[in-house]
Amino acid sequence: KQEVTQIPAALSVPEGENLVLNCSFTDSAIYNLQWFRQDPGKGLTSLLLIQSSQREQTSGRLNASLDKSSGRSTLYIAASQPGDSATYLCAVDNYGQNFVFGPGTRLSVLP
Amino acid sequence: DAGVTQSPTHLIKTRGQHVTLRCSPISGHKSVSWYQQVLGQGPQFIFQYYEKEERGRGNFPDRFSARQFPNYSSELNVNALLLGDSALYLCASSPGGRGYTFGSGTRLTVV
Numbered sequence: 001k002q003e004v005t006q007i008p009a010a011l012s013v014p015e016g017e018n019l020v021l022n023c024s025f026t027d028s029a030i031y032n033l034q035w036f037r038q039d040p041g042k043g044l045t046s047l048l049l050i051q052s053s054q055r056e057q058t059s060g061r062l063n064a065s066l067d068k069s070s071g072r073s074t075l076y077i078a079a080s081q082p083g084d085s086a087t088y089l090c091a092v093d094n095y096g097q098n099f100v101f102g103p104g105t106r107l108s109v110l111p
Numbered sequence: 112d113a114g115v116t117q118s119p120t121h122l123i124k125t126r127g128q129h130v131t132l133r134c135s136p137i138s139g140h141k142s143v144s145w146y147q148q149v150l151g152q153g154p155q156f157i158f159q160y161y162e163k164e165e166r167g168r169g170n171f172p173d174r175f176s177a178r179q180f181p182n183y184s185s186e187l188n189v190n191a192l193l194l195g196d197s198a199l200y201l202c203a204s205s206p207g208g209r210g211y212t213f214g215s216g217t218r219l220t221v222v
Binding site for chain 1: 144146152153154155156159167169199201203210211212213214215216218
């Protein structure tokens with residue numbers, strides 16, 4: 001059974017810092033991995049999708065890496081801004097059948 | 112293009128009642144999945160439908176059911192509501208194996 005964990009559970013940083021969010025999964029036989037952002041009470045916004053054959057994806061200030069063999073993914077946020085404050089969720093796609101989500105990292109960027 | 116649309120956005124029901132939640136996928140997406148997100152946790156998989164057939168079911172009681180229509184829209188039905196069914200219900204659509212797009216969700220409160 002796939003299990004996904006995220007560290008840290010919560011993070012508070014001053015504006016401008018670079019930061020790393022971590023995601024670990026127990027079964028390396030995944031189809032892809034997706035990072036989402038969720039604002040309070042809202043739905044999920046897709047940030048980055050990494051196919052199982054890829055090592056990383058970049059979008060603007062965001063970079064996500066994937067190491068299937070070790071069951072890890074990291075989301076790197078450069079030059080953080082107060083608007084980045086949200087919960088970040090990592091989700092593993094078990095061959096198109098369903099996502100298994102981590103519990104999320106709650107990020108607060110202070111001005 | 113319209114994204115994934117869900118209705119209603121908010122709903123209050125009494126214990127024991129029945130509820131129907133609706134989802135319209137992105138045009139061209141044939142796969143629809145449903146997730147339940149309890150406050151403070153990551154979303155949990157409920158159902159996946161592809162081409163009107165159930166392709167996956169999470170660990171939820173038989174009070175939960177769903178279906179997909181010929182136009183690929185979907186309904187999630189929950190019978191005999193319990194207080195613990197209070198959650199954000201998320202619908203996601205996919206063209207098939209290339210990442211998911213989530214709707215804004217339906218906030219269900221059971222009193």
